[in-house]
Amino acid sequence: MKNSWSIRSFIFLSLAISILITCVSCDKEPVNERPELPPLESLLMDFSDYSDPPAVTKGTGATYENFTHSYLSVAYWNVASSLTLALPVAAYGYALQQDPVYLGDHSWEWSFEFSLNNLVYKATLTATRISNEEFSAEMFIGLALIPDQAIKWFDGVVRYDHTHALWNLYKEGSVKILEAEWNKDFETEAADLTYTYVEAGQEETGSFITLAYMPQEVYDASYTISLSNNVTNIMWNTSTKEGRVKDPGKFGDIQWHCWDSAVNGLIDMVCG
Numbered sequence: 001m002k003n004s005w006s007i008r009s010f011i012f013l014s015l016a017i018s019i020l021i022t023c024v025s026c027d028k029e030p031v032n033e034r035p036e037l038p039p040l041e042s043l044l045m046d047f048s049d050y051s052d053p054p055a056v057t058k059g060t061g062a063t064y065e066n067f068t069h070s071y072l073s074v075a076y077w078n079v080a081s082s083l084t085l086a087l088p089v090a091a092y093g094y095a096l097q098q099d100p101v102y103l104g105d106h107s108w109e110w111s112f113e114f115s116l117n118n119l120v121y122k123a124t125l126t127a128t129r130i131s132n133e134e135f136s137a138e139m140f141i142g143l144a145l146i147p148d149q150a151i152k153w154f155d156g157v158v159r160y161d162h163t164h165a166l167w168n169l170y171k172e173g174s175v176k177i178l179e180a181e182w183n184k185d186f187e188t189e190a191a192d193l194t195y196t197y198v199e200a201g202q203e204e205t206g207s208f209i210t211l212a213y214m215p216q217e218v219y220d221a222s223y224t225i226s227l228s229n230n231v232t233n234i235m236w237n238t239s240t241k242e243g244r245v246k247d248p249g250k251f252g253d254i255q256w257h258c259w260d261s262a263v264n265g266l267i268d269m270v271c272g
Helices: 002-027 065-095
Strands: 101-104 107-116 119-129 134-143 151-159 164-171 175-184 191-197 208-213 221-227 230-236 243-246 257-259
Touching (some): 065 119, 065 175
Antiparallel strands (some): 175 191, 191 208, 208 221, 221 230
């Protein structure tokens, strides 16, 4: 009887240990699947080359119409996107400095607090493996004092090799207002980021701006700006700032209109 009890106890103990090992094994982090967040440039468009209007030199007879028009065309999107993206971009920047915690079931979480404009926020970014090529991600942000009232600010799908990301930006946690699509070729360093305004029922729904980098070209950067009634094309050299603009709505033709380098004051010039 005693031996029978001992055998049953041994079998029970062995089964319990087996189950425990199995559970631990199931919850072990698959490190090779751990998502690495793409760089901030996948979400934040660079407007720095058009952050200031040209410094007009009076009395010289020089004109600055071409660069000024480009500056104003870009400024519209700069202001609009800044209002939409300030908080989620700040949160994403902090997430890039954090290490994720494995939640199980091929999901990871970045959770942290950060400050912006004298307010403290709590952000939670969760990423989940979709396949060997892609993972999904979503970010919830709320005031740190009331974290249970956090709302979703963006979600998206990212390639593990960081050659593509598609982000969706929301207001009020559910109204999709902006898509940000990013592509990167790590061999040539060519890249592009497109913001598309997608809020339903608005006059400019479907409008977009694309920033592209082409390192092999003389004009190695460009914007394509599409509004409901016009398309503006801007190209420039990121080193000299010399560039050109094409805008039928503004100039009444489909020709390029050029400006000189920053050293020469960004003044209008005849296209070469």
